[in-house]
Amino acid sequence: MRTCKRLPCLAFAALALFGGSTAARAFEGTSSKKQPSPFEQFQTGARAYIAGDKAGAVASLIDAANRGHAMAQWKLGRMYAEGDGVERDDVKAFDYFSQIANAHADDAPDTVQARFVANSFVALGNYYLDGIANSPITADPERAREMFSYAASYFGDPDAQYNLARMYLDGQSVKKDVRQAARWLGLAANKGQRDAQAVLGHLLFNGGEVPRQAARGLMWLTLAKEAAGDQDQWIVELYDKAMSAASEDERASSASYVNAWLKDRG
CATH class of the missing domain: 1.25.40.10 (Tetratricopeptide repeat domain)
Structure with a gap:
């Protein structure tokens, strides 16, 4: 995307x-x-x-x-x-x-x-x-x-950072490098780029190719979902799937992270 x-x-x-x-x-x-x-x-x-x-x-x-x-x-x-x-x-x-x-x-x-x-x-x-x-x-x-x-x-530019991250994730014209992708996603996500927030959240919640940070991943997915528009159903689906799989502790920690993130930018 x-x-x-x-x-x-x-x-x-x-x-x-x-x-x-x-x-x-x-x-x-x-x-x-x-x-x-x-x-x-x-x-x-x-x-x-x-x-x-x-x-x-x-x-x-x-x-x-x-x-x-x-x-x-x-x-x-x-x-x-x-x-x-x-x-x-x-x-x-x-x-x-x-x-x-x-x-x-x-x-x-x-x-x-x-x-x-x-x-x-x-x-x-x-x-x-x-x-x-x-x-x-x-x-x-x-x-x-x-x-x-x-x-x-x-x-x-956060849109450029997101698009570059996608190329590293997909191995398109570059060697696939999920950690490099996560770095660019993090830069874009911190600027409020909701696509980057969703993809980074998905990566962190599931772990595997990057160290798993479920609560932090759920935080990014929550922020992305709150910013999602009608054309962003894929973001809502990623959020719903993660939320249903998260433990109570992960949900609670995620809520604290979200509040802190919003406060810092308030």
């Missing part, structure tokens, strides 16, 4: 409404005195999108993207990848994400725009995993691993 989602969408909305910051403008692209700047066009497009006018949003976002505004490129990439207000076109999405990765790979990881750059690397990694049908973009798991590894290591 690969992932590429969450926080960037919230940040996009916030920057659309309150995006006059230096950091946002630094991501702007080239402007001209004779027409709205790329940043202004991005804001126009983003506000149209939020208002439900996706056709109007696309026109403004394309203008901004063509002049180098990376946040507009990112939003168009997501829209084409999901068929959101446009006909789905994975090749166009791939192209927009590639433009961002090529131009902004060295952006500082603590900037506002870093999450969009990291998310673009994750999106590219997902495309390289399976390729795009009827296009020159073929499956290249090694390239996918490079994309995930860069976003996971340099940007500390």
